[in-house]
Amino acid sequence: MPQFIIIARDFKDSEALNRRLAARPTHxxxxxxxxxxxxxxxGGAKLNEQGNMFGSMLIVDLPDKRLVEDWIAADPYITEKVWETVEITPFRIAEV
Structure with missing residues (x-):
């Protein structure tokens, strides 16, 4: 069964970082x-050249993409309008 990579990008408005920081403990x-x-x-935060958070990358293990979509929809970074876009891609962790 594949895992999934989630690449999320934050909103870019002037309050985006404040919303991220407020939602971060719950997330x-x-x-x-x-x-x-x-x-x-x-997973973790994506950082720009200055070290500021501007998005996230997660690897999750759920049975199918629909469940990943539902799982993400419940995340505080979605409900508190931190993530503007979310890309979900099937992925398989190498067994090395």
Whole structure:
């Protein structure tokens, strides 16, 4: 079964970073719970040249893309309007 890579890009308005910082504790707590369930494999913030967060990358292990879409829709970064766009791509972790 493939995993999925999620590439999310933040809104670019003047309040986008403030919304991200406000939603971050709830988002990270959710990822902690999802990791314990085996749904969240790894991820983190994408950084620009100045080291500022402007998006995210996640690898998740869910049965199909529809479930990934539903899973993402419940994330605080969606509900609090941090992520403007989300790209979901099937992915297979190499067994090395």
């Amino acid at each position: 990270l707590q959710r990822m902690k719970v999802e990791k314990e369930k085996g749904n969240f494999i790894m």
